[in-house]
Amino acid sequence: MKSRKIYNRIAVLRRERNVSRKELADSIGVNFQTIGYLEREEYNPSLDLAFKLSEYFNLPVVMIFSTQPMKPLSVELKNLKGGNDEKIAE
Helix, strand or coil: CCCCCCEECHHHHHHHCCCCHHHHHHHHCCCHHHHHHHHCCCCCCCHHHHHHHHHHHCCCHHHHEECCCCCCHHHHHHHHCCCCCCCCCC
């Protein structure tokens, strides 16, 4: 059975927090190369790894991972707050 592609926001979240791949990897107990594979969407995380990343970033798993291409976080947050306009204010 072919696994489906999992999209993620790890690189964006990591950059926002000024965290290197190695720092993130050390914090959650994986090799830094695993973070690179995840960011390039070359590897789907285990459920345990998805939860570790969710806990690290203090975000729900669905805000980090999706089976559909990800919208910008600003749009996702606006939708969660009840807005329905998907334009991003510049």
